[in-house]
Amino acid sequence: MVEQHIRVVLVDDHPVVRAGVRALVDAQDDLDVVGEAADSAQAVAVVAETKPDVVLMDLSLGDGPGGAGTTRLVRDLPSPPQVLVLTTYDTEADVLEAVDAGAAGYLLKDAPPDELFRAIRGTARGETVLAPSVATRLLQRAASPAPKVSPREVEILRLLAKGLGNKEMARELLVSEATVKSHLSHIYTKLGVDTRAGAVATAIERRILRP
Amino acid sequence: MVEQHIRVVLVDDHPVVRAGVRALVDAQDDLDVVGEAADSAQAVAVVAETKPDVVLMDLSLGDGPGGAGTTRLVRDLPSPPQVLVLTTYDTEADVLEAVDAGAAGYLLKDAPPDELFRAIRGTARGETVLAPSVATRLLQRAASPAPKVSPREVEILRLLAKGLGNKEMARELLVSEATVKSHLSHIYTKLGVDTRAGAVATAIERRILRP
DNA sequence: ACTCCGGATAGCCGATCGGATGATGCCCGG
């Protein structure tokens, strides 16, 4: 058997997308969709059972663990498959998280089918496949230092987006106003902004806050 | 011919989604996909040519006119088809715009296939079909007055999200600082907030600004 | 053991914001 079929499992909470990818992929001679999953738990079960070569993973699964977490779970299975992230967004936070979780590639859903097929085949061979726009973003972010926002700071950002003042945040978080201001200063530094409005915008863009 | 097939055209810039919907819809006895379009111009051409009963419209088409504008164009054709919006987001602004543009229904992409089929059939019969979550939002928004932000105010919001101060915005827009503050006050009122940070968050949530 | 970092706190101060109030001109739609 020189030419083995590539076994693919789809993980996506949108039935439409699963059907679409299945229709496209199954039409390829060398690619077989051997399973589908709509959430994290299903994904682990299906992958464990079907032992696919490649998992196409959506990042925004409705329920508990997102695509990144699920990627991690799948990659922790014995003889894990390659994971190719196939999603709508290309925010750097998503990409980094996915890559960190063990994803071998990152494609956007608006990619032409050909690109998808090439990505699947490449991923199956162990190559790293990144969508051009994703690769660009990665390089940009690689150049600038990684801004890690602490949990407490995220808390501050949340209240910030609700339009609370420092005094109100302080009351809400049971700390002094000085502490809030301290956190804010750190946030500004990390996000590269110098105003509350800019911080909120950047936080949402960086997916630190969910819109 | 008592039971005429329902002719459907798909408009979506994601090949995967088109393939998915086509696979699902074509598998139904009474539904036929008679055309696809990836952008606004294609959509108008395909609809004019194929005269479908229903158009499944994605709201976020990459290029020029979005789904709402395209809906308007399609509805302005002679003997226009019903338009069923099928998209990822359910922001109230999107829904209102689409309905205003002449859409007969609004479904989310994570809807189960059955719901999609029922929606297509209902739409073809001239019914109005709304996803439950969309209907809920609509009612919520219907209770509160519609916040229409003027173009100039959007301009202000854009600069706001960039973290500019009033003085800087004034310079940027070639108006006085007083004017900027005036706009801001109006924005606050319309968005129901009272801080810049809150305005940015709400504007993004309402999709007035693109994250 | 020592250092680094996140978290919490404090005070100072100039710059800025946001609310209130009022006014002008334009253009659209009823």
Add this chain to the structure above:
DNA sequence: CCGGGCATCATCCGATCGGCTATCCGGAGT
């Protein structure tokens, strides 16, 4: 033809913000 939304501008003023400097504590890592 008048009202109303939009855009423009002006002042006043109290509240808030953001930058700066410094201190303290506890846990993680070297």
